[in-house]
Amino acid sequence: AELIAAVSLAAGTVAVGFLAYRTFFSKEKCCKDRVNLDIQKDNPKVVHAFDIEDLGDKAVYCRCWRSKKFPLCDGSHTKHNEETGDNVGPLIVKRKEA
Amino acid sequence: AELIAAVSLAAGTVAVGFLAYRTFFSKEKCCKDRVNLDIQKDNPKVVHAFDIEDLGDKAVYCRCWRSKKFPLCDGSHTKHNEETGDNVGPLIVKRKEA
Numbered sequence: 001a002e003l004i005a006a007v008s009l010a011a012g013t014v015a016v017g018f019l020a021y022r023t024f025f026s027k028e029k030c031c032k033d034r035v036n037l038d039i040q041k042d043n044p045k046v047v048h049a050f051d052i053e054d055l056g057d058k059a060v061y062c063r064c065w066r067s068k069k070f071p072l073c074d075g076s077h078t079k080h081n082e083e084t085g086d087n088v089g090p091l092i093v094k095r096k097e098a
Numbered sequence: 099a100e101l102i103a104a105v106s107l108a109a110g111t112v113a114v115g116f117l118a119y120r121t122f123f124s125k126e127k128c129c130k131d132r133v134n135l136d137i138q139k140d141n142p143k144v145v146h147a148f149d150i151e152d153l154g155d156k157a158v159y160c161r162c163w164r165s166k167k168f169p170l171c172d173g174s175h176t177k178h179n180e181e182t183g184d185n186v187g188p189l190i191v192k193r194k195e196a
Contacts, residue, residue, distance in 0.1 A: 022120070035162055
């Protein structure tokens with residue numbers, strides 16, 4: 001009976017400790033609700049500016065922050081939406097009747 | 099000793115159950131790594147398209163999905179970055195020398 005008590009207590013302690021760790025460290029302090037997981041993480045604010053005159057006929061810009069061609073869209077939002085249940089899509093800027 | 103064993107076992111079971119619930123339901127199935135938390139959640143893919151001829155001198159587009167003026171930026175990325183440790187910013191499209 002004492003052995004069972006000791007094992008149970010140990011298991012409970014480990015479980016509670018792991019839960020507490022997950023709750024306070026993994027989620028709160030790190031990446032909860034972050035939008036950008038990988039891009040230019042050494043830059044405190046990733047802003048892009050383009051001149052309208054240089055756009056050409058059509059430009060498609062990433063808003064899911066998963067594109068390998070960021071700031072341009074590469075279609076990564078489709079996989080992101082499937083994996084997370086999200087519903088994001090790109091911003092398109094184009095010339096009329098292009 | 100048996101009472102202690104029973105209580106410890108119960109506590110351990112509850113902790114493990116809660117941990118399993120959190121791991122498999124709260125995180126995996128719901129909102130892990132979602133980018134857009136609120137905007138047009140009845141739309142499976144939120145895409146915006148604008149004609150270059152209609153842009154005016156400058157347009158600033160939201161990429162954090164927190165703007166009250168979405169798809170336009172309202173500066174919400176600043177609060178979002180502070181609260182989450184993120185580093186996102188808007189996309190700016192402007193005429194040269196505006």
